[in-house]
Amino acid sequence: MFMDDTQWLSQREQEAWVRFAAVLELLPSALDTQLSKDSDLTHFDYFCLSTLSETPTRILLTSELASRTNATLPRLSRVLTKLEKREYITRTPCKRDRRATEVALTEAGWNKVVASAPGHVTEVRRLVVDALEPNEIDQLANISAKLLSRLDPEQRVIASSPLYRRQQPDTGKD
Template sequence: MNTASINEDGASGTASGSGAEPRWLTDREQRVWRSYVHATMLLEDHLDRQLQRDAGMPHIYYGLLVQLSQAPRRRMRMTELAKGAKITRSRLSHAVARLEKNGWVRREDCPSDKRGQNAYLTDEGFEVLRRSAPGHVEAVRQAMFDRLTPEQVDQLGSIMRVVADALEPSDPNADLPWLR
């Protein structure tokens, strides 16, 4: 499936519709794109199910607990947590509400900024993490690291860093410094 594929004019050269002629993907690029979309979707589904089964939460929620577990005093400002997980504050709000119901996370007012909230990992939450971590690494290994050569692991790292850097929702004017 996916992407362009409405490349009805065969090749790639001349002018036709409104605006400039789109730069369609080559066959090779289309194949890579399809593999990428399928692999990422299969892997995310796989990990979601694995964690839902073994830890009672989806992959993203697990990632939030991990992040908290590594923070000083196991607590973090909501916004920092959201940035670290690459999700919106709204999504995080809903997520933390759910994790709070489970007793795995709690909120507290931030002393230095009255608007702020800290989320912190409870002992119970830490325990869930400790129990489910081995199964999760194993799943990640089996799906990815055990199947790739060390060179491929490095390549994947470089590639994903490029993609992430391109999309990091930093200040949208970051590359338009002359605008302010």
């Protein structure tokens, strides 16, 4: 005899899930649209450049950049090839391990991040931050951390780390 042990979603859980799934589908496209129009970058291009810009040396191993951006190596390689052609990054063999490759943000890449950041932040604020009350921002951060603990238990993506908040510069707007 077949028994269905599935714990189906309640009506409220289903509503929350469907709305959240819609955000997951619509937000990346909206961010891509803004960055493409204003900066000739995709959101993932920007994410790679900004991830490099946030490291003290502006250099990461390809494997580390892939981990921090949750990218497969083939996807990251295609994006890095494009960014390298535009002279935003360079790739060189790692001096410590010749099997590894270092990705470095160039001055042009730094300038691209600096020029792109205001429009991107404005769009993030318009689409997400300004739609929420301050206590909802805290709730979003806490909910996201809980979801990331299940989605990324190895804490490969930097946002999954419990230290992430402390690594961010204090803007004085908390």
